[in-house]
Amino acid sequence: MFSGLNESNMAELQAVRGTQDLLPEEQRRHRIVAETARQIAETYGFQEIATPIFEFTEVFSRPIGEATDVVSKEMYTFVDRSGDSLSLRPEGTAAVARAVLSNGLTQSTPLKFFYSGPMFRHERPQKGRYRQFHQIGVELMGPAQPQADAEVIALGAHILERLGVLKSCILELNTLGDSSSRQAYRAALVAYFTQHVAALSEDSRDRLTRNPLRILDSKDAGDKEIVAGAPAFDAYLNDESKTFFAAVRQRLDLLKIEYTLNPRLVRGLDYYSHTAFEFVTTALGSQGTVLGGGRYDGLMPMIGGPEMPAVGWAGGIERLAMLLEAPSPPPRPIVVIPVGDATDLAALALTQELRHAGLPVDLGYSGNVTKRMKRANKVNARFALVLGEEELSRGAVVLRDLDAGTQTELARDQVCQSLQAILA
Numbered sequence: 165m166f167s168g169l170n171e172s173n174m175a176e177l178q179a180v181r182g183t184q185d186l187l188p189e190e191q192r193r194h195r196i197v198a199e200t201a202r203q204i205a206e207t208y209g210f211q212e213i214a215t216p217i218f219e220f221t222e223v224f225s226r227p228i229g230e231a232t233d234v235v236s237k238e239m240y241t242f243v244d245r246s247g248d249s250l251s252l253r254p255e256g257t258a259a260v261a262r263a264v265l266s267n268g269l270t271q272s273t274p275l276k277f278f279y280s281g282p283m284f285r286h287e288r289p290q291k292g293r294y295r296q297f298h299q300i301g302v303e304l305m306g307p308a309q310p311q312a313d314a315e316v317i318a319l320g321a322h323i324l325e326r327l328g329v330l331k332s333c334i335l336e337l338n339t340l341g342d343s344s345s346r347q348a349y350r351a352a353l354v355a356y357f358t359q360h361v362a363a364l365s366e367d368s369r370d371r372l373t374r375n376p377l378r379i380l381d382s383k384d385a386g387d388k389e390i391v392a393g394a395p396a397f398d399a400y401l402n403d404e405s406k407t408f409f410a411a412v413r414q415r416l417d418l419l420k421i422e423y424t425l426n427p428r429l430v431r432g433l434d435y436y437s438h439t440a441f442e443f444v445t446t447a448l449g450s451q452g453t454v455l456g457g458g459r460y461d462g463l464m465p466m467i468g469g470p471e472m473p474a475v476g477w478a479g480g481i482e483r484l485a486m487l488l489e490a491p492s493p494p495p496r497p498i499v500v501i502p503v504g505d506a507t508d509l510a511a512l513a514l515t516q517e518l519r520h521a522g523l524p525v526d527l528g529y530s531g532n533v534t535k536r537m538k539r540a541n542k543v544n545a546r547f548a549l550v551l552g553e554e555e556l557s558r559g560a561v562v563l564r565d566l567d568a569g570t571q572t573e574l575a576r577d578q579v580c581q582s583l584q585a586i587l588a
């Protein structure tokens with residue numbers, strides 16, 4: 165099968181388009197985002213949950229909707245060796261809802277979950293948009309009260325604030341009303357867009373019959389012009405929907421969470437109602453939404469569960485990581501440098517002793533003292549412990565302060581305490 169390949173024409177192996185390796189500095193940023201989010205979510209009573217990265221395709225196709233871009237174009241779907249149709253998860257909410265059902269948790273509401281992990285969508289890769297990307301997210305399931313919407317938005321704002329990115333974000337807020345308001349609005353939109361159907365993009369013409377609200381979210385320039393003249397949702401909201409939205413806004417005002425109303429804001433997925441929101445930044449070009457969510461009262465019944473109102477959001481870790489200020493570097497290590505082969509074993513023993521005391525230690529594998537000192541520089545070491553045969557035979561080691569350029573002798577059996585004292 166590979167007979168045509170030899171070393172000169174064998175293609176270099178690349179990561180799949182839209183995926184990326186997270187080298188240590190980037191991974192460090194990702195970890196800061198996920199860890200900060202998890203810690204703050206815990207102070208709001210949200211516990212971390214992890215679901216599999218693939219599910220039966222139906223888990224996503226039923227609630228997200230066959231007509232959405234996510235399911236019709238973006239999902240990584242495959243038939244496995246047992247003949248089941250499986251999909252890599254494009255988002256977390258449907259999977260968490262499935263987990264609530266599978267684990268019989270529907271009676272234990274309110275349920276408050278935090279998650280973070282990879283998601284997969286076959287999109288056109290660009291800055292801030294990948295085919296494997298990572299999300300943090302929260303789901304609050306059970307409460308129908310606007311208090312829950314406000315709390316979930318406040319949690320998102322709190323995390324962005326702690327990450328230092330809230331100041332470069334605007335919170336956009338809208339209501340999608342309850343289902344009867346949405347039906348009335350939908351009819352008005354269909355009537356309006358039908359008048360302009362010839363000028364709509366192909367995608368939007370497609371959405372006109374299946375999911376007209378999504379046209380409002382179109383990124384096509386021509387569509388945007390038509391959308392600008394579309395009827396606003398306001399006129400179609402019933403009293404119940406208006407009261408709910410007013411209550412959410414009252415709570416955001418109370419918490420001094422600033423927002424702008426965006427009547428064109430719709431969420432990409434089908435199962436949303438009432439509150440919809442996005443934290444958007446101008447610092448990342450067109451991939452500006454860093455965190456978005458809303459109320460999804462309709463989801464549970466769509467996957468065969470009971471009525472269960474819920475509200476949540478998901479944030480893009482890659483986009484948040486790009487906005488972070490430079491993260492603090494890893495702790496500066498101590499390097500242990502054996503001089504001559506005979507001190508190798510002593511070096512390994514000392515290294516482990518220090519590591520077990522919680523000190524970061526780098527032990528080189530080969531080379532003379534000069535080469536090892538170069539390595540010490542490269543890893544930005546703070547101290548070097550030099551183990552010479554003569555010193556060791558006297559029960560001593562040399563401690564070199566690499567910043568000051570000075571050195572002292574320490575008793576071998578005092579090294580650990582001495583270093584801890586110096587570093588404290």
Ligand code: ATP
Nearest residue numbers: 287292293294297432453454455456478479480483
């Ligand atoms: P967009 O309008 O940017 O496509 P979306 O509405 O599809 O976003 P959601 O499904 O709400 O996004 O996902 C929540 C967040 O996850 C987004 O706000 C964004 O920060 C991030 N996100 C979504 N898709 C991608 C992707 N392909 N690559 C990187 N991050 C993404």
Ligand code: MG
Nearest residue numbers: 233285287432
């Ligand atoms: Mg999208």
